[in-house]
Amino acid sequence: MRRESAPDDWCCLGLKGAYEDRGERGIAVHFEKVEQGSFAFILEARAVSEEDETNNPPLNTEFPVAITTTVYIHNCPWCGISLKNFYQPSRFG
Ligand SMILES: [Zn+2]
Numbered sequence: 001m002r003r004e005s006a007p008d009d010w011c012c013l014g015l016k017g018a019y020e021d022r023g024e025r026g027i028a029v030h031f032e033k034v035e036q037g038s039f040a041f042i043l044e045a046r047a048v049s050e051e052d053e054t055n056n057p058p059l060n061t062e063f064p065v066a067i068t069t070t071v072y073i074h075n076c077p078w079c080g081i082s083l084k085n086f087y088q089p090s091r092f093g
Pocket of ligand 1: 077
C-alpha cells in the first residue's frame with residue numbers, strides 16, 4: 001500500500017521530504033488509498049530502517065521495543081494544511 005504514485009505537487013517541502021524518507025530510520029510520511037479514491041496519510045517513526053529490519057534478526061531485549069510506530073494524521077505536521085482538502089485524488093499521478 002505504501003507504493004502508491006506520489007502527488008503531482010506537495011503542500012510544502014516538509015511533507016515532500018518526509019514522504020521521500022519513508023522506510024528510513026526516523027520520521028516519515030506515507031499514504032494509502034481509502035474509499036472513493038481519497039487517501040489517508042500516515043506518520044511513521046522508525047527506530048531502524050526497513051532494510052535493516054528485514055535483513056537482521058529481531059532485537060533480543062528484556063523489555064518490549066517498538067521498531068515502528070504509526071498514526072493517521074489529518075493535517076500536515078509542517079504547514080498545518082488539511083490533507084483531505086489539499087490532496088484530492090486528482091493530485092495523484
Ligand atoms: Zn505541508
